[in-house]
Amino acid sequence: MLRGFYTAASGMITQQRHQEALSNNIANANTPGFKADQSSSRAFPELFMQQMGSKNIPAKNSAKLRQQKPIGSLHTGVYVQEMVPNHHQGDLKETQTATDLAIIQSDVPDETGSLFFTVQNEAGEQRYTRNGNFTVDAQGFLVTNEGYDVLDESLNRIQTNGSDFTVAADGELEADGQRLGIAYVPDVNELTKEGNNLFRGDAGEVPAEARFRVRQGVLERSNVDELQAMTQMMESYRMFETNQRVLKAYDENMGKAVSEIGRLG
Template sequence: MLRGFYTAATGMIAQQRRTEMLTNNLSNARTPGFKADQSSMRAFPEMLIQRFDKTNIPTEKGLNLPMNSFVGGLNTGVYMQEATPTFKQGNLQETGNKTDIALIDVAMPVNEENGKNGTVFYTTMHQGQICYTRNGNFTLDQQKYLTTSGGYYVLDAAGQPIQLNSDQFTVSSNGDIYDNGQFVASLGIAYAENPYALVKESDGMYYSNDGQLPVANNVPGVQFTLQQEVLEQSNVDPSRTMTEMMTAYRAFEANQKILQAYDRSLEKAVNEVGKI
């Protein structure tokens, strides 16, 4: 009985974590460049159940041993193994703001290990740490440095912060920045061959545990373009996310009812059967 108790409990925990992930996706549906997470559910290893038959098998020394017979497998529950982002391109929206720049994938090589395309990111820096983002909702700080909405410095191709004279600058399709007709710098666009290996943090930021990502212009087969006064929206599908949240809630509720049934059975076993 207790085995089923724990199996239902693992189902509730897994669905709770999935609901939290979907809630985060929904809350970031209007965050520029946000990439929705998807969950991977896995089952714990099954237990093989056997029983001893009453029929005894005589041995050479005259001893009788009980015979084992296979009953079947018992599932021990599920868990949410990980939440991985989907790097599908989000929709583009015109804003009219000079500091809004959309990064658009044109052609990306396919990773031979997982069979999926790589992607490109803006290179930023915060407290001396290099990080990457798809959120092109930039602004200028008090020193006229180009920064993200979270205060991260946007880096150029040489890995240096970009300082401008005003917000009336222009950005070409290949990332070159011109201020008052003068070339200032080129946006630092990094290429991730396997973006699923990046560590996702808050504010739509990603970190690499394998060193700094290469410059996209130096990688053969990588094609991208930039569009000023345009933002890439999140790739969250609100209607689909709401449907998945309802499914997760119903699964949680079903496991909860099973747990309550086990609880009532245990209560009866202790309070009523114990009296006999």
């Protein structure tokens, strides 16, 4: 009975993790460039049950032969194995703001490849983002809304001298010739998602065969499907309640068994 107790409890924890991921997706539905998290569950190893017994062998000296009869397998619960971001490109939104930029990729050599803006976090480390909702700081450098520096192709800060600048389709700033640091990741599944819409991992130069363009005054929306996320959240909640009822039934049966055994004693 205790094994069933833990199996139901693991189901509740798994659905809680699903709920947390879906809630975070919905909360970031209006965050430019946000990539929705998808949780994947995996079952714990199954236990294979066998009936143990013995058979008397008629002989001069009585002997017993051990027997094992397969009964079947017993599931021991599930757990959330990992959270995988969905890197599908979001819809575009016209803003007419010069500091808003979006990468539109039409063709990349790898099926799992994608392009990102290169930024520098507070620790001076390179990170990657699809959120092009940039601004210009007091010194005239292009930064993210969190204050992270946007880097050029030489990994230097980009000086715009104000918000009145023009970016060409290839990412070059027409005023001073600097080019946005567009990085290419062959397999986005190897990236690690961090806070503030940043990704950590290995990236390289854009392959010659890749086709993309940078649009100014445009933002890439979040790729969260709010209706689908709400539906999945309701389904997850119902599954949580089901596991909760099973857990309650186990608890009542255990209490009943203990009280009845106590009366017999």
